[in-house]
Amino acid sequence: SAIFLAGCGGSNSSGSGESGAAEGNEGSGEKRTLRVSIGVNDKHPEYEASMKFKELVEAETDDLTVEVYHSGQIADDRSAIEMLQFGTLDITIPSTSPLVNFLPEYGVFDLPFTIPNEEVADQVLDGEFGTKMLEMVDSQGLVGLAWWENGFRNLTNDVRPVGSMKDVEGLKIRTMENEIHLDAWKALGANPTPMAFTELFTAMQQGTIDGQENPYPTILLSNYPEVQEHISNTNHVYTPFIFLFSKSIWEELSADQQDIISKAAVEAGQFNRERTREVADESLEELKTQMTFTEVPEEEFAKFQEAVQPVIEKHKESIGADIVDEYLSAIESAK
Ligand code: TF8
CATH class of the missing domain: 3.40.190.170 (Bacterial extracellular solute-binding protein, family 7)
Known part of the structure; x- marks a missing residue:
């Protein structure tokens, strides 16, 4: 992963510099760039939703800029999670499956033929169980902000x-x-x-x-x-996508910034589910040809x-x- 770091400039903050990030509370005007890494390409609904996240965040504040990197340009799912732990990447939205290498509990989502349809998936993820699973990533130096959808395989x-x-x-x-x-x-x-x-x-x-x-x-x-x-x-x-933020970087953000990011992650996740389902139907029709x-x-x-x-x-x-x-x-x- 040294290659990824070199290739992408490593540091997540931009504008007013590396120091003083911790004093960036209460919107002191420090500008920050949040880098998002996803594994799929820029035609995928996950990319569309990541761009929606960018739009939502940037509409709320001038302090934050979001850059979306697709096609695993920064890292594959597993390495991107590690970069979040090291604080060398802000956001990744991987399948839950590689998280099992960090948190065995996440294996529930890999048990075959358990979730029967999207409606059940939504209820499980948006309910108590999903919330508990999101909170669990804290122990791994991660902040779990929202459930997005990869879908039925x-x-x-x-x-x-x-x-x-x-x-x-x-x-x-x-x-x-x-x-x-x-x-x-x-x-x-x-x-x-x-x-x-x-x-x-x-x-x-x-x-x-x-x-x-x-x-x-x-x-x-x-x-x-x-x-x-x-x-x-x-x-x-059914594989969920999980919206993950680096915990060490999260702790440098102001409460306002955290709030903006959390809401945008959830809202873009709603958009992601809707688009993924439309695209899944259209894709199947096209695949049949x-x-x-x-x-x-x-x-x-x-x-x-x-x-x-x-x-x-x-x-x-x-x-x-x-x-x-x-x-x-x-x-x-x-x-
Ligand atoms: C896989 C997953 C992937 C995603 C994405 C590349 O097969 O379904 O499509 O996790 O990040 O690895």
Whole structure:
């Protein structure tokens, strides 16, 4: 990550200089630039929403400028989280899955086939459970400000149409850097490899992996149809995006600035959900014209779910049985 630091200038403050950040309280007029790192490109709804966040913040104050860096130019999800911990980056909005490497509790969101639809996701995340999870990142030198949406993940591959578990057999699938995803794909009969998102396109192009899984907008807007022929509506897991701020930098901000940023993160998150859902529908229609689409039959879903049940049991340990129960009951009461 030394390369990232050198490439991006390192320091987060600009304008009136590095010193005196702590005295910047009550809007002393110190100007600050907040850098946002996201992994997807500038066609993605997450980028649109990040630009919305910028607009909202900059409309409220002259003290803060927001710069959005897309396509993992600054860092991939996991490295960006580390930069927040070091105070060398202000904001990142990663999938929750890489956070499991810091907070095992976050593994709840990786348990396959648990959240059934977006409405339930909203209720779980916007309710007590979601708030508790946001607060939990504090122990990692992070401030969790809002839930955004990555979405339901769907499988693509370049070998064969997948309509059943037997079709998954032996496929080399890239997963996020997350043990639960790895185990789930093993349980389904695939041959999974963890990899940073930034390396994924090239890996598919070179054929070192057969496939991957991501929400429809990411699949379309990252040009995966160029390197993948088959797509199925596996909808196997819902991945939230989490809006994270560096805690050490947060503590240098005035209460007013914190308030502006918190509100903008939540409001841009609402916009993000709406746009993501529109774009997901449009993306699927477009993907059907560029790839072979296979609808997984209902009875096959039951088999997928049965196959991953031992993975849920196994990871109840690593995640924490209490938090898994809380998560599952939050889902039940949202249904
Ligand atoms: C993945 C995730 C990513 C995002 C983004 C690049 O497959 O779904 O799309 O976390 O930050 O790695």
